[in-house]
Amino acid sequence: MNSAEVELQLPADTQYVGLARLVVTVAARNAGMAEERVEDLKIAVSEATTNAINAHRRYHQDTPVVLQFGPSGDGSFEVTVVDAGPGFDPAPPAADRDWTLEGGLGVTLIRGLADEVNFIRGEGMKVHMNFKVGLEAENNSQPDR
Secondary structure, three states, rough: OOOOOEEEOOOEEEHHHHHHHHHHHHHHHHHHOOOHHHHHHHHHHHHHHHHHHHHHHOOOOOOEEEEEEOOOOOOOEEEEEEEEOOOOOOOOOOOOOHHHHOOOOHHHHHHHHHEEEEEEEEOOOEEEEEOOHHHHHHHHHOOOO
């Protein structure tokens, strides 16, 4: 699913969220992503990484949180964040939903900022995000963010 060029492994410590955000956004800029979309990417990566780190800590995992990222062949930039927690049921949002199961509103932010997102529950949880890079991204971005 992800044609990642880079894999970054981080300890389950929130002090590394900024590092993850910095490394991924530099790679996205180098891939030609428009600055407006880079800002969306920063927030989505921060939320996904924080949720992954919190899952590791909550379930006492000592394996690293893994980020895989890079440009894809279809003019987009892909990011996958993988944790070793049990995951959650990524059902569509509802007004009466228990947001604590998904780590708060981070999942809603990720859904709103990425052009495409998939939550894959298996051996851990994978959050796969896709962001358009070129002119299409500017034309398709949502105006009210």
